[in-house]
Structures are given as structure tokens and as C-alpha cells.
Amino acid sequence: MSAIAMPARTKRSRGRRISPGRIAAWTYLGIVVAITLFPFYWILRTALSNNYALATDPSSPLPVGFTFGAFERALGIAGTAAAQAQGGSGASLDLALFLRNSLIYAGVQTVIIVACSTAAAYAFARLQWRGRNVVFGVLLSALMVPAVFTLLPNFVTIKDLGLTNSFAGLILPGAFFSAFCLFFLRQFMLGISSEIEEAAVIDGAGPVRVLLRIVLPMCAAPIATVSLLMFINAWNDYMWPLLVTNQQSTEPLTLALGVFKQSSPQAAPDWAGLMAATLLSALPMLLLLFAFGRRIINSIGFSGLK
Amino acid sequence: MGLANFRELVGDGVFWHSLGVTAWFVLLSVGFGTVFSLVTAVILHRVTSSTTLRGIILLPFLISNVVAALVWSWMLDPQLGIVDIILEKLTGHSIMFLGTGGWAIPSLAAIGVWKWMGYYALLIFAGLQTIPPTIYEAGRVDGASEFQMFRRLTVPLLRPVLALVLVLSVINSFTVFDIVQVTTRGGPANASNVLQMYIYDKAFGQFDFGYGAAMSLALFALLALITFIQLRFTRANTSDLD
Numbered sequence: 001m002s003a004i005a006m007p008a009r010t011k012r013s014r015g016r017r018i019s020p021g022r023i024a025a026w027t028y029l030g031i032v033v034a035i036t037l038f039p040f041y042w043i044l045r046t047a048l049s050n051n052y053a054l055a056t057d058p059s060s061p062l063p064v065g066f067t068f069g070a071f072e073r074a075l076g077i078a079g080t081a082a083a084q085a086q087g088g089s090g091a092s093l094d095l096a097l098f099l100r101n102s103l104i105y106a107g108v109q110t111v112i113i114v115a116c117s118t119a120a121a122y123a124f125a126r127l128q129w130r131g132r133n134v135v136f137g138v139l140l141s142a143l144m145v146p147a148v149f150t151l152l153p154n155f156v157t158i159k160d161l162g163l164t165n166s167f168a169g170l171i172l173p174g175a176f177f178s179a180f181c182l183f184f185l186r187q188f189m190l191g192i193s194s195e196i197e198e199a200a201v202i203d204g205a206g207p208v209r210v211l212l213r214i215v216l217p218m219c220a221a222p223i224a225t226v227s228l229l230m231f232i233n234a235w236n237d238y239m240w241p242l243l244v245t246n247q248q249s250t251e252p253l254t255l256a257l258g259v260f261k262q263s264s265p266q267a268a269p270d271w272a273g274l275m276a277a278t279l280l281s282a283l284p285m286l287l288l289l290f291a292f293g294r295r296i297i298n299s300i301g302f303s304g305l306k
Numbered sequence: 307m308g309l310a311n312f313r314e315l316v317g318d319g320v321f322w323h324s325l326g327v328t329a330w331f332v333l334l335s336v337g338f339g340t341v342f343s344l345v346t347a348v349i350l351h352r353v354t355s356s357t358t359l360r361g362i363i364l365l366p367f368l369i370s371n372v373v374a375a376l377v378w379s380w381m382l383d384p385q386l387g388i389v390d391i392i393l394e395k396l397t398g399h400s401i402m403f404l405g406t407g408g409w410a411i412p413s414l415a416a417i418g419v420w421k422w423m424g425y426y427a428l429l430i431f432a433g434l435q436t437i438p439p440t441i442y443e444a445g446r447v448d449g450a451s452e453f454q455m456f457r458r459l460t461v462p463l464l465r466p467v468l469a470l471v472l473v474l475s476v477i478n479s480f481t482v483f484d485i486v487q488v489t490t491r492g493g494p495a496n497a498s499n500v501l502q503m504y505i506y507d508k509a510f511g512q513f514d515f516g517y518g519a520a521m522s523l524a525l526f527a528l529l530a531l532i533t534f535i536q537l538r539f540t541r542a543n544t545s546d547l548d
Contacts (some may be wrong), residue, residue, distance in 0.1 A: 021452065025352060028345070028346075028349055029349060029350065029354075029359070032346055033359070036365060036366060039366075039381060039420075041364070041375075042377065043380060044375050054386060055385075055386060058385075058387075058391055059387040059395075149525075152518055152522055153519075154384040155510075156515060217311075236372075237370075238372050239483055239506075243376070254372045254373075255371045255372075257373070274376060275376075275380065285368045286368075286369075288363055300364070300428045
């Protein structure tokens with residue numbers, strides 16, 4: 001059936017004929033790409049501008065009064081006088097500190113969540129125990145509960161434990177369980193052959209040994225994928241840190257950025273400095289997309305198809 | 307103890323107002339978001355399999371809501387924002403997008419659509435890849451036009467994925483917070499005070515955890531109900547492919 005159909009399909013759609021439909025399709029895609037990318041360009045253009053000069057030519061497509069001053073202000077390496085001379089508010093954003101906080105928050109949470117999910121996925125995919133499917137069903141239903149509903153009870157718990165303004169309070173509530181992560185890894189483990197594991201069991205290896213020495217290396221690719229997704233999630237998280245921290249020593253970057261905007265004096269916000277900081281905070285995500293684009297994109301197909 | 311919080315809820319005008327505001331936001335962002343992502347996915351699927359293009363479309367999804375909200379509040383700035391300047395050149399007057407009651411929610415919805423459209427489009431794209439090309443061959447042999455095939459073949463066969471996108475985007479939009487908190491903080495005059503914003507304000511601004519929790523529960527019940535109806539209505543678990 002498909003053998004008959006294929007030649008017809010190739011002849012029709014791969015013929016590179018220029019039809020009105022194709023032109024319309026590419027025009028549409030061009031507009032979508034332009035709208036998608038323009039804000040990113042505008043961040044860059046604004047970040048490279050002099051904040052005072054911005055007002056003189058707000059619609060110029062190129063940076064106005066080209067300078068790296070905004071980045072210096074965002075990184076806190078410009079002196080207060082120099083910052084104010086370029087239209088900065090004088091308030092500086094200790095980017096290095098917030099970057100460190102974001103890295104700790106996203107990094108540690110990713111490591112714990114992926115480690116826990118891998119062990120749990122192995123238990124659900126390979127080990128035989130009573131009630132396994134029921135427990136798995138209950139855990140999966142957590143996929144349907146939006147994260148925001150756990151915020152309040154989590155917050156009260158963390159507050160009662162006295163863990164507000166600490167990395168433990170920031171990381172722990174989200175660290176042990178991710179229904180998505182668990183499901184993703186279990187599906188992959190179900191798909192790989194269990195013969196090697198059985199051989200190892202016959203040779204006397206226990207479940208922990210099998211998991212660490214055999215399953216883990218075979219699952220390296222999906223583990224890398226979920227790690228990426230979890231890291232991106234945690235890096236972009238805003239609401240939970242907003243609730244738990246109000247001290248600079250633990251605030252991640254997203255939070256600091258939001259506050260930076262609100263603390264800018266209403267009269268003349270330091271848009272250039274803000275955009276420079278924004279760009280620097282989004283940069284890790286952009287680099288991840290460049291480096292692992294195919295992996296991230298394919299994982300999205302998976303999450304939709306189950 | 308007791309039902310005092312829920313009784314207060316029923317008589318709380320601000321709660322009902324934010325429910326209405328949230329519903330308006332959901333309607334706009336889910337409506338436009340779904341249509342744009344469906345059209346984008348179908349066109350993408352028909353003309354190219356480029357990973358680069360899909361990566362570009364996914365870009366806004368990977369940055370944080372805060373970054374998206376910040377760049378858009380700069381671009382929509384009433385004095386220096388590029389969108390306003392272009393609008394003023396074209397029509398002669400500008401709009402305070404985030405500062406006017408009537409425009410706040412549509413502007414926020416537009417930011418949301420920009421942020422999430424690529425993700426939903428790629429979900430639908432993945433669904434499109436599972437539809438066997440032979441079905442389109444059969445349609446073509448029967449003389450169906452491109453639009454008829456989209457209407458009669460693509461949409462019905464995509465139903466499970468479309469249901470997933472609808473459920474995800476309804477939940478996402480109902481619980482929108484970051485974008486609102488960074489741009490308008492619920493203003494002007496409660497015009498964009500979405501439910502999640504109001505809950506946050508009550509629980510963490512005024513430390514009324516009980517009332518915040520009551521509202522969270524109400525929102526959760528509402529979402530569960532909507533999700534259930536959506537899944538029933540779209541018959542998400544059955545596919546026409548079999």
C-alpha cells in the first residue's frame with residue numbers, strides 16, 4: 001500500500017514547484033519567525049544602547065549611542081557615577097551572585113530529581129511488587145495537578161520547618177518527585193531489552209548493582225534529556241522562589257530581574273540595563289537550545305504523544 | 307474552622323471579578339494560541355522538516371516568563387516602546403497597552419500566545435507526524451482540496467493531541483501569574499487581577515492563608531471540572547486512526 005503511494009507523494013510535494021500555496025505558506029512562516037525573533041533582537045539592540053540616548057531615537061533599528069555600559073551596569077562592574085551618567089538608576093544588580101543562586105537552585109534540584117526519578121522509574125519498569133500498577137496510576141495522576149496548587153501547602157510546611165530564605169527550602173519541595181520525569185524514564189526503560197539485566201542477575205548482581213552498572217549507562221540519552229528539561233524548568237521558575245526567599249543571598253536570577261524592574265524609578269527606567277540583565281539571564285537557555293536543540297525538540301514530541 | 311472562608315468567597319466581589327478577568331484571559335489566549343499553533347504546525351509539517359525552524363519557533367518557550375514579560379513591557383512602553391511608536395506612525399495615536407483597563411488583558415494574552423505558541427505547535431507537529439501519508443493520498447485520489455483534507459482528515463485525526471493542547475493551555479492560562487506580576491501587578495484598578503494574582507495577594511500580601519487556600523481549592527475544582535468536560539467533549543482517549 002505505502003509502496004504504491006510513495007512515488008506519487010514524492011512526485012507531488014518534493015517537486016519544488018512554486019505554487020501560490022507554497023508562497024503563502026512560506027510567507028506565513030516568515031512572519032511567525034519574525035514575530036518570534038524580533039523581541040530577542042530588540043533586547044540586544046536596547047542592551048547595546050545608551051539609556052539616555054534611547055529616548056532621542058526610540059525607533060532606530062540599530063543601537064542608539066552604542067555602548068557596553070548597560071552590560072557593565074548589569075554585571076555591577078560600572079561605578080555608581082558612571083552608571084548614573086548613562087541613565088542607570090544607580091541601583092545595581094549583583095548578577096554574579098544571582099547567577100550563582102540560580103545555578104545552585106536549578107543544578108541541585110535537577111540532580112536530585114533525576115536521581116530519584118531514575119531509581120523510581122527502574123522500580124516501576126523492572127521490579128515486580130504488589131500494587132505496582134496502582135501506585136504508578138496514582139503518581140501519574142499528579143501529572144494532571146497543576147504545580148500552583150501545591151504552592152500554599154508547601155510554603156506553610158517550609159515556613160514551619162524554618163527553611164525560608166535557604167537553599168534547602170528552595171530546592172526540597174520540588175526535588176523528589178516529577179511525574180513527567182518518572183513517566184518519561186519508565187517508558188524508555190520498558191522499551192529496552194531486559195536480557196542483559198537478567199544475565200547480570202543470574203551472575204549474582206543485586207537490583208542496585210543492575211541499576212547503576214547496566215540500566216544507567218543504557219539510559220544515558222533519555223536521562224540527559226530529562227535533566228535538560230528539569231534544568232530549564234527550575235532556571236525559569238519564578239513563583240516558588242518569590243514565596244520562599246526575600247534575601248539576596250538565595251534569590252535566583254528570575255526573581256532579581258522582576259524586582260529590578262519594579263524598583264526602577266518610574267520616571268526613567270533603566271531599560272538598557274534591564275535588557276542587558278535580561279539577555280544575560282536568558283543566555284544559558286539560548287546556549288542550551290543551540291547545543292541540544294534536536295534533543296529538546298524531540299522530547300516535546302514525546303510529551304505530547306505519551 | 308468550618309466553611310467561613312468559603313462563605314466569604316461567595317460574597318467577595320473581587321473574587322468574582324478576578325474570575326471574570328481570568329476567564330477573559332483564558333478565552334483570548336487559548337483561542338488565539340490554539341488557532342495559531344495549529345495553523346503553524348500544519349504549515350510547518352507540509353513545507354519543511356527543518357529542525358532549525360522548529361528550534362526558532364520553540365525559543366520563546368525556553369526563556370522564563372519573567373524575561374518574556376520584561377521584553378514585552380519594554381516594547382509596549384507607552385513612551386519609548388517600539389510597538390507604540392510604529393502604531394503611532396501608522397494610525398496617528400498610540401495605545402497604553404498595559405496601562406488601560408480594556409487593553410491590559412488582551413495585551414497579556416498576546417504575550418502569553420507569543421510565549422507558548424511554539425510549544426503547542428511542536429506538540430501538534432509531533433501528532434501530525436503520526437498520521438500516515440497514505441490517508442492523504444486516498445483523500446487526494448478522491449479529489450479533496452487542501453482545505454477539505456485539513457478539515458476532514460487532519461483535524462479529526464489530531465483530536466487526541468488537540469485535546470492535550472487544549473487541556474494544557476487552559477490550565478496554563480487559568481494559572482497565569484509571572485507575566486501579570488512582572489508587567490501590571492493586577493492593575494490598572496484590578497483590570498488584570500487574575501485569580502492566581504489575587505490568591506497570591508491574599509495569602510502572601512495579607513497573610514490570610516486560609517482564604518488563599520479556599521480560593522486555591524475553588525480554582526482547582528473549577529479546573530478539574532473543565533478538564534473533565536474537555537476530555538469528554540473531545541473524546542481524547544479514542545483515536546480515529548484505528
